[in-house]
Ligand SMILES: [Zn+2]
């Protein structure tokens with residue numbers, strides 16, 4: 001399915017705020033929800049499209065990527081297996097079932113009997129690690145803002161823990177059906193019960209702590225074990241660690257999005273690291289043993305005599321490990337030869353002598369207006 005512009009799908013302006021997005025999404029999701037439109041494939045398709053659009057725009061990173069590149073495609077993350085996802089999820093399959101957070105975990109067409117409750121929302125937390133931590137894996141404590149079961153009523157919503165009563169309007173099913181006479185005969189439609197908003201229960205004497213909402217805002221610390229080899233933007237999926245469900249609803253999941261701090265000394269491509277080593281003209285010409293700064297250690301590197309600027313070299317196994325264990329990548333070193341920028345008269349004299357010894361045409365040097373470039377071109381005249 002070619003993804004349409006998510007802004008168009010949700011019918012919002014490009015600069016719509018998070019609240020505007022959410023409200024547009026809720027409105028459309030309610031309108032096209034399969035429970036409201038049973039056996040309507042078009043509505044179902046539309047419902048999925050709305051979910052996918054909201055998944056893109058509700059994630060600041062994915063929204064920015066769409067704004068910039070005009071695409072909602074995500075490349076798959078490295079490693080793949082297990083609890084990892086690449087930076088962002090594909091379509092609406094991603095961030096849990098976004099739909100469930102409004103409608104509970106209802107199976108449609110299941111014969112009327114629904115679970116009383118609503119699933120908790122998926123929750124996102126962010127954590128930043130550096131390359132050293134990518135190398136060895138690490139344990140981090142992240143703050144997670146979620147909805148937790150109210151301790152005042154133990155989640156019942158009633159004052160003093162009094163259990164909620166079965167909704168009289170829908171008799172606990174959460175849905176009401178209406179029979180309409182149309183030219184094709186009687187049509188039965190089901191809608192969410194207006195009395196209990198589909199929950200199947202009502203609370204008469206509400207708990208004062210949560211005002212009958214059965215959950216309260218909670219901010220707690222969660223320890224996350226991050227394995228070695230993660231890449232920037234990957235997520236850890238922790239099922240059941242998101243917001244608590246209401247009633248019989250399941251708890252949502254926690255997604256910890258990992259960003260890997262960049263290090264100006266290195267460029268990373270998967271497990272491979274790239275760096276630049278600056279050596280002097282003398283080292284390049286005569287050869288030398290140098291040390292290359294890696295992430296965890298200094299590594300010896302042999303510079304052969306006559307090494308040219310830009311020569312690629314590598315230190316094996318000094319890169320990063322793969323996600324699920326295995327051999328480390330390599331540290332790729334590009335050799336940069338430093339040309340002295342200021343010379344004393346004595347140094348300049350030696351270099352002129354060197355050129356002479358090598359039978360090169362003597363560079364005219366700066367007084368003739370050439371500078372380093374002048375000397376360079378002079379050589380080829
Ligand atoms: Zn309560």
Ligand SMILES: [Zn+2]
Nearest residue numbers: 167170193196
């Ligand atoms: Zn009801």
